[in-house]
Amino acid sequence: MLFVLIAMRRYLAVEKNKQLYVKLYPEVSSLTREHPPIASFVIKIVSPSAPDRRTLTHPGICDMQLKNSDDFVWATDTLFTGRIIIDVEFLDLKIVPASVSTHISPFFRVCVCIMPLICSLLFLVGRVQGGEPSSIWDSSEVKQHSATTALAPLGRMLADGIHTDITVNAAEGSIRAHRAVLAARSPVFCSMFSHDLKEKELSTVNISDMSIGACQAFLNYIYGSFRADEFLTHRLALLRAADKYDISDLKEACHESLLEDIDAKNVMERLQTAHLYRLPELKSGCMRYLVSFGKIYEIPEDLNAFLQSADRDLIAEIFQEVLAAWKGL
Numbered sequence: 001m002l003f004v005l006i007a008m009r010r011y012l013a014v015e016k017n018k019q020l021y022v023k024l025y026p027e028v029s030s031l032t033r034e035h036p037p038i039a040s041f042v043i044k045i046v047s048p049s050a051p052d053r054r055t056l057t058h059p060g061i062c063d064m065q066l067k068n069s070d071d072f073v074w075a076t077d078t079l080f081t082g083r084i085i086i087d088v089e090f091l092d093l094k095i096v097p098a099s100v101s102t103h104i105s106p107f108f109r110v111c112v113c114i115m116p117l118i119c120s121l122l123f124l125v126g127r128v129q130g131g132e133p134s135s136i137w138d139s140s141e142v143k144q145h146s147a148t149t150a151l152a153p154l155g156r157m158l159a160d161g162i163h164t165d166i167t168v169n170a171a172e173g174s175i176r177a178h179r180a181v182l183a184a185r186s187p188v189f190c191s192m193f194s195h196d197l198k199e200k201e202l203s204t205v206n207i208s209d210m211s212i213g214a215c216q217a218f219l220n221y222i223y224g225s226f227r228a229d230e231f232l233t234h235r236l237a238l239l240r241a242a243d244k245y246d247i248s249d250l251k252e253a254c255h256e257s258l259l260e261d262i263d264a265k266n267v268m269e270r271l272q273t274a275h276l277y278r279l280p281e282l283k284s285g286c287m288r289y290l291v292s293f294g295k296i297y298e299i300p301e302d303l304n305a306f307l308q309s310a311d312r313d314l315i316a317e318i319f320q321e322v323l324a325a326w327k328g329l
Helices: 030-034 140-160 179-185 187-194 198-202 212-222 228-244 248-259 267-276 280-292 300-309 312-327
Strands: 002-005 008-011 020-026 037-047 054-057 061-065 073-076 085-095 107-114 117-124 166-169 174-177 204-206
Touching: 020 037, 061 085, 140 179, 140 212, 174 179, 174 212, 179 187, 179 212, 187 198, 212 228, 228 248, 248 267, 248 280, 267 280, 267 300, 267 312, 280 312
Parallel strands: 002 085, 166 204
Antiparallel strands: 002 008, 020 073, 020 107, 037 054, 037 061, 037 085, 107 117, 166 174
């Protein structure tokens, strides 16, 4: 008997001309007991020696959770002569969430029984990832590789100035760039280049409130070639640019980064930034640091300077938080 299972073949001798049934189940292990797979598949029994390769096809299984050897049993009284092939085609295979992402691979066993003889074959089908049930053939890695491959030439276009058609003027210098790339990433740039504005006529964009280093980091992000160190160095300037040019993913990246290192030296500046750019989580984090943790009493000089220049509504919010904390004592 020949088994054909996902490009794996095994030859097994079995007794023929008796009742035949096929079982498909995961190999017993702690992995499959705790996280039983969910499979969609089609099984065929093929007689290659019969006229026209006689084939018996199971109707198919969709999203069946396979825990043990009794979950899927296909019994048939159809008689086959000579050699037969059991062909298992997995249409999808999902893994129930694991608490920790792992690369341990689940095994499946196909059991083919022609009474009274039982033969089985063990084979590997995939890997486990933590989180929501997901297909082992998820295309996320392919998409990530494709995106990385596509972004590399864009970064080179910027770095090497390949066929640039616009100049971005920063505070201390200028950088050549491409209208199409800027327009694709920012609706503000797209509007500039689509209407009869000076940017379109002069082929220049003036970002005079950014240093050349921050501007380079901004363009590197747009072109997909930015570095973590330059992001951290220029994240406040990048936040301003993201808000100004409506690049939401950059704005969110800056928001998340600014949440990570709030301390006594920067909390007042972060609070002002959160209020100015409408960043609710950052504002909440700063308020909690100041009021809930009592840090507001440890920075009197910074607080006094803040009260002299900050927005009145923001100052009122701080006092409301302080009063609420006092009432809760």
